[in-house]
Amino acid sequence: DADVTQTPRNRITKTGKRIMLECSQTKGHDRMYWYRQDPGLGLRLIYYSFDVKDINKGEISDGYSVSRQAQAKFSLSLESAIPNQTALYFCATSSALSGANVLTFGAGSRLTVL
Amino acid sequence: DAKTTQPNSMESNEEEPVHLPCNHSTISGTDYIHWYRQLPSQGPEYVIHGLTSNVNNRMASLAIAEDRKSSTLILHRATLRDAAVYYCILKGGAQKLVFGQGTRLTINP
Numbered sequence: 544d545a546d547v548t549q550t551p552r553n554r555i556t557k558t559g560k561r562i563m564l565e566c567s568q569t570k571g572h573d574r575m576y577w578y579r580q581d582p583g584l585g586l587r588l589i590y591y592s593f594d595v596k597d598i599n600k601g602e603i604s605d606g607y608s609v610s611r612q613a614q615a616k617f618s619l620s621l622e623s624a625i626p627n628q629t630a631l632y633f634c635a636t637s638s639a640l641s642g643a644n645v646l647t648f649g650a651g652s653r654l655t656v657l
Numbered sequence: 658d659a660k661t662t663q664p665n666s667m668e669s670n671e672e673e674p675v676h677l678p679c680n681h682s683t684i685s686g687t688d689y690i691h692w693y694r695q696l697p698s699q700g701p702e703y704v705i706h707g708l709t710s711n712v713n714n715r716m717a718s719l720a721i722a723e724d725r726k727s728s729t730l731i732l733h734r735a736t737l738r739d740a741a742v743y744y745c746i747l748k749g750g751a752q753k754l755v756f757g758q759g760t761r762l763t764i765n766p
Contacts, residue, residue, distance in 0.1 A: 585757050643748065646701070646703065651700050
């Protein structure tokens, strides 16, 4: 099993629908992140969480919300999806014990909003 | 967050060394230099990181300039599997990593 698991891997939805992308990890890391990647571009940070009760906005948090249900789970929600949220979404984890903050990424969730 | 500058693309031949440059002129004294790569249809994966001294691991070497304003990722003997987008990133005080657009590396057989 993968260390960082994202579900669903692919999702097609319609404008205005509520969507949740889920991330779970078995690495025992305390820190979790959600990134978005658009075609031909690098990754942009949406939200990050350093602990269960800690939630922080990243570069592009508008239109998104997150929930850290447990240390191992971090979900990303789009309350009312719009077409420009069509992208590849990555979850990542890291450990505060690692001074270098090395990230481990999931395989990605491809979201298409029609 | 300090920024990095990388060439958009590079090309090399299989079994030859590859030197991927990165400029980070606004780096602060406590910023680590990280490199990640993203293979086609996969999430990014960690390659190497360093602070001041050159670093080696099983995947690559990282050469850091004495003034730390630039660094070079070295793949000693490229294979077709090394074709990917390579990201040079500075880890800032907030401990989150901000990705740029990276360098798309093409390896010719």
